[in-house]
Amino acid sequence: xxxxxxxxxxxxxxxxxxxxxxxxxxxxxxxxxxxxxxxxxxxxxxxxxxxxxxxxxxxxxxxxxxxxxxxxxxxxxxxxxxxxxxxxxxxxxxxxxxxxxxxxxxxxxxxxxxxxxxxxxxxxxxxxxxxxxxxxxxxxxxxxxxxxxxxxxxxxxxxxxxxxxxxxxxxxxxxxxxxxxxxxxxxxxxxxxxxxxxxxxxxxxxxxxxxxxxxxxxxxxxxxxxxxxxxxxxxxxxxxxxxxxxxxxxxxxxxxxxxxxxxxxxxxxxxxxxxxxxxxxxxx
Amino acid sequence: xxxxxxxxxxxxxxxxxxxxxxxxxxxxxxxxxxxxxxxxxxxxxxxxxxxxxxxxxxxxxxxxxxxxxxxxxxxxxxxxxxxxxxxxxxxxxxxxxxxxxxxxxxxxxxxxxxxxxxxxxxxxxxxxxxxxxxxxxxxxxxxxxxxxxxxxxxxxxxxxxxxxxxxxxxxxxxxxxxxxxxxxxxxxxxxxxxxxxxxxxxxxxxxxxxxxxxxxxxxxxxxxxxxxxxxxxxxxxxxxxxxxxxxxxxxxxxxxxxxxxxxxxxxxxxxxxxxxxxxxxxxxxxxxxxxxxxxxxxxxxxxxxxxxxxxxxxxxxxxxxxxxxxxxxxxxxxxxxxxxxxxxxxxxxxxxxxxxxxxxxxxxxxxxxxxxxxxxxxxxxxxxxxxxxxxxxxxxxxxxxxxxxxxxxxxxxxxxxxxxxxxxxxxxxxxxxxxxxxxxxxxxxxxxxxxxxxxxxxxxxxxxxxxxxxxxxxxxxxxxxxxxxxxxxxxxxxxxxxx
Numbered sequence: 001x002x003x004x005x006x007x008x009x010x011x012x013x014x015x016x017x018x019x020x021x022x023x024x025x026x027x028x029x030x031x032x033x034x035x036x037x038x039x040x041x042x043x044x045x046x047x048x049x050x051x052x053x054x055x056x057x058x059x060x061x062x063x064x065x066x067x068x069x070x071x072x073x074x075x076x077x078x079x080x081x082x083x084x085x086x087x088x089x090x091x092x093x094x095x096x097x098x099x100x101x102x103x104x105x106x107x108x109x110x111x112x113x114x115x116x117x118x119x120x121x122x123x124x125x126x127x128x129x130x131x132x133x134x135x136x137x138x139x140x141x142x143x144x145x146x147x148x149x150x151x152x153x154x155x156x157x158x159x160x161x162x163x164x165x166x167x168x169x170x171x172x173x174x175x176x177x178x179x180x181x182x183x184x185x186x187x188x189x190x191x192x193x194x195x196x197x198x199x200x201x202x203x204x205x206x207x208x209x210x211x212x213x214x215x216x217x218x219x220x221x222x223x224x225x226x227x228x229x230x231x232x233x234x235x236x237x238x239x240x241x242x243x244x245x246x247x248x249x250x251x252x253x254x255x256x257x258x259x260x261x262x263x264x265x266x267x268x269x270x271x272x273x274x275x276x277x278x279x280x281x282x283x284x
Numbered sequence: 285x286x287x288x289x290x291x292x293x294x295x296x297x298x299x300x301x302x303x304x305x306x307x308x309x310x311x312x313x314x315x316x317x318x319x320x321x322x323x324x325x326x327x328x329x330x331x332x333x334x335x336x337x338x339x340x341x342x343x344x345x346x347x348x349x350x351x352x353x354x355x356x357x358x359x360x361x362x363x364x365x366x367x368x369x370x371x372x373x374x375x376x377x378x379x380x381x382x383x384x385x386x387x388x389x390x391x392x393x394x395x396x397x398x399x400x401x402x403x404x405x406x407x408x409x410x411x412x413x414x415x416x417x418x419x420x421x422x423x424x425x426x427x428x429x430x431x432x433x434x435x436x437x438x439x440x441x442x443x444x445x446x447x448x449x450x451x452x453x454x455x456x457x458x459x460x461x462x463x464x465x466x467x468x469x470x471x472x473x474x475x476x477x478x479x480x481x482x483x484x485x486x487x488x489x490x491x492x493x494x495x496x497x498x499x500x501x502x503x504x505x506x507x508x509x510x511x512x513x514x515x516x517x518x519x520x521x522x523x524x525x526x527x528x529x530x531x532x533x534x535x536x537x538x539x540x541x542x543x544x545x546x547x548x549x550x551x552x553x554x555x556x557x558x559x560x561x562x563x564x565x566x567x568x569x570x571x572x573x574x575x576x577x578x579x580x581x582x583x584x585x586x587x588x589x590x591x592x593x594x595x596x597x598x599x600x601x602x603x604x605x606x607x608x609x610x611x612x613x614x615x616x617x618x619x620x621x622x623x624x625x626x627x628x629x630x631x632x633x634x635x636x637x638x639x640x641x642x643x644x645x646x647x648x649x650x651x652x653x654x655x656x657x658x659x660x661x662x663x664x665x666x667x668x669x670x671x672x673x674x675x676x677x678x679x680x681x682x683x684x685x686x687x688x689x690x691x692x693x694x695x696x697x698x699x700x701x702x703x704x705x706x707x708x709x710x711x712x713x714x715x716x717x718x719x720x721x722x723x724x725x726x727x728x729x730x731x732x733x734x735x736x737x738x739x740x741x742x743x744x745x746x747x748x749x750x751x752x753x754x755x756x757x758x759x760x761x762x763x764x765x766x767x768x769x770x771x772x773x774x775x776x777x778x779x780x781x782x783x
Contacts, residue, residue, distance in 0.1 A: 009574065016569050023566065024584035027646070031587060033609060034599050050609060050616075093485040104478040112482070119493055121763045123707050123735050126755030129742050130496030130503075133422060153492035156485040185473035185480070213592035216709055216739070232594045236714070239598050251602070255595045266590035267583070270654075 038252035059253040070247065072254055074227060075234040078144050079258075082230065083212045085148045090155030090207035095200065098159035099188055102166035103174065116157055124154075128220045135221065142225035147218060151211045165199040166192070202272040205265065212262060231258045335443075342450050353449040357442065360449020364456065368465040373445050380438050388431035394419065395428040398506065399518045422514040425506070429499050433490070504752035510745050519749075526753040537750070540725040540737070547637070548733045552705040555644050560698065562645060563652020564660075564690060568682070570653065571660055582657075585650040593647065597714035600643050601627065604715075630720040633730035640731055644711050655697065656690060663689050703762045712736050734758050 033050075041054030063072050101113055131150055132141055140146035169192060177187045193200070215232040222228050229237075231254070238244065238251040293301065343354055352359035358373030394400075399419025408414045452462045463471070472480050504526055512519035525533070530541050570581050588596065603609050604626040611623040626639045663686065671681050691698070712718060718732035718740065727745050728737045738754045741747040 013572070013574060016572055016575060020566075020569055020581050024581055027588050027650070028584050030596070030599055030603060031591060033603070050613060093488070096481045097485050100478050100481040104481070106478045109478075112486075117766075118763070119489070119497070121703070121766055122497060122759045123738070123755050123762075125707075125709065125735055125738055126500050126752065126759075127493055127496040129748060129751060130499040131492055133426060133499075134492070134496060137423070137426065149488075150492055153488035156489060157493065183470075183474040184477035188477075188481075209592075213594060215594045215714070220739075220743070232592075235594070235598060239602060244602070248602075251598075255599060259591045259595045262592050263587065263590040267586065270586060 034252050035256055038249065038256050040249065040252075059249040060257070063250050063253045063257070069243070070234050070238060070250070071227065071229075072231070072234055072250075075229045075231045076257070078228060079212060079230045079232075082144050082148055082151070083208050086151035086155070086211050087204060087208040089148070089152035091200070091203050093152065093156040094159055094162055094203050094207065095193070095196075097156045098162035099166050099192065101159060102163045103171075103188075103192075104184065116159070120157055125216065125220075128217060132221055142222055142228060144222075144228050144230075147211075147221055147228075147230075150217060150221065151214070155207055155210075162199045162203055165196065169195065198272055201269065205269050205272065209262060209266070212258075339446070342446065346450060347453055350446075350449045350453050353445055357445045360445065360452050364452045364462050366452070366462055366464065369448070369468065373441075373448075376438075376441060380434070383434065384431075388427065388434065391424050391427040392431045394424045398520050399424050402518055403516050418515065419518060420515045421506075421512075421519045422508070425502060426499055429495060429502065433495065433498075500752045500755060503748050504756055506749055508749045509747045513746060522749075526749050527757075530750065530753055530757075536726045540728050541754075543725065544728060544732055544734055544737055547731070548706060551637075551641070551708075551733060552702055554641055555648065555705045555708070556698065556702045558641065558645050559648030559652055560701070561687075563649040564656055564686070565682075566649055567653045567656050567660055568686065571657060582653070585653050587650075588647065589650045589654060593710055594714055596647065597643075597710060600646075601715050604639060604643075625720075627716040628720050630722070630730075633720055633722070636716055636720055636731050640711065640715055643715060644708075647711070656694065659690060659693050660686070699766060703766060706733070706758065706762060707735050708733065709735050709739065713739070 036052065038059055039055050039057065040052035041056035041058075042052050067073065101109060135141040135143075135146040135150075138146075140149070173191060173195075174187055177191055182191070213232065214230075215236065218230045218233050219236075222230075222233065235251060235254050235258070238247040238254065244251070290298065290301065343351060349360045349363035352363070353361075356374065357377040358370035360370075361367075361373060362370030398421040401416075401418045403418030404416055405413045406416050455462050505521055505523060506519050507522045507525070508519040511517070530537050532538055566585070569575075570578055605611075606623045606625055606628070610626070611620070614620045615623070625635075627636050629635050667685050668681060671685060676684065712731055712733050713736050716729070716731045718729035718736050720731075721729045725732075727740050727747070732740070734754055735758065738751045738758075741751040741754070
């Protein structure tokens, strides 16, 4: 009886192994394919076989040197600048807002939180149209400065996760510090913030990745200002029906270049990400 | 009926009981809703009444400084030796009046008509053409919205000014000195620290979320479309015209809207649950007892999350294109003679829909794995043990233990995924661009969601009014869904537990 249970288990494990291996291949294959294609030395764009017959590094060199149609290096630099600046501003604003809602008690607190929740329910898109006109009036439309402002302005609305974190930091710390004569300002900067490394890392990560991978807002605000384009826009334009024949390999190379840093960062910080998205759910 | 009675019922009786109690609860819920609304309204008007009573009363009993601050803001401060604070108040009042006279007032006066003078060419006395600047409806609407917000802020400031004056008088009567500026600033770092912390984020959100939102909501009630483009043409108010056009008025719009709404809802349901259920199954397989190399399998899946979404989507679109690698493989295997148009087959739009859902499953499963793995490990093992002893098969265990437990814990997350899918712009736009096209739809293709339709209306056709109206409809759908579920969620109700 026990033996048969063991065999049963071995068989079911074997089946699971097979299924998981097949699924893993399905999930990894497209990524392998794009890396492989970016090194392909084939002449024609669309070929009748999958694995290329010759290999080259030329597409990466082309990507960064032939900048007449698509200025990839410029776009990469733009994306980097946007991500870094909006990451700094957003991190401060998210942490400050979430700490205030979590720890400080004032009359309008509930009202502010409800307004933030309602604002989050409008499709982000709707405001984008109006933001374009507003930036146009200030003279910042079709400009990465405008993009930085917009990304950092909206970030504070996603304070839920870090508020959840601050909620779990014991209040006794604040009380002890208050008895020792610390002001609320000092409590935040000197006591709570240094203790909250995981949530700071998580916030920095998400606020850096969000502009890096955003497509819609950039498309909406930059329109035809090609010298301000971000990588997402350049890659999207490369897949245009008339351009894709010429730029297919550059597209693959460009995708690899933009994906590698984010992928590495994400895999390294996976733990924080999982804590972040499940943090709100597990409490229930 | 108490708990023990309930447990003795059979499943069908339980179901009937639940159904009955659901319908019995409806009138009560409705009446308590209206009672709450009524109470809120009463409280609101009582509040306003009290405010005016205090307003007049304070003026009557107040001293010179208080009386003066009803007209000249800040008097209550600099007459009581709070020079800096007083000057700030006064400066703000002067700035507000200057703004209203020089800028805001003019725009606000045109708010009712949104401009009357069309730009064009006129002939001067010598018969030469002269370009005449007309009214710009868009700017009028934008700046009057801004002015309205500024007026509300100014009224708030005015009330604070009076409150400060009254408090100062009370302090002096009690024999104390009012705070000087340094003491006030110190308060901002301690008791009033929330003001310091929220000042910048609130201003930014006000300028780049609330102002645009009000502006767009107003646009939904105008005719700001491709025929009415400022600065050369004017647009004006049309009331609920856009909404009635979308629902019934304009056959083309109504048909397009109906089709897209149905597809949006179908998409949201199918996309959310397919990713969720399949993802849970894969997560269970990865976490199966006695399985080795768990981390290798998990990393394979997580890779798909880690790569930026626009890259994977553009990549998938390329692979599934007519000359793409998927067709090449299928041809090489001899399965097909001519390439399948996965995303562009106009004669069979369902193929594109199914393709998009399959690709979305590819993208969505890793997210589910990431978010449910921890929860799955927390399910008490003895539940499974007793189920096994009772002879439950793995499928029954999954349906009766795993799924109910997971859904109970992850409902908020499920709802936000559902709302996220209704607004899932990236997947549709980057994969199919809304195609395959359909001539019977207005500015939309077979796989367009409401949000991508909204995008196309503004970007390709400048129909901002329709786009804004659709945005409001999407908000109503998402808002209703979130309100119903979030209010019934424990983690939201218990927020105060930490406070």
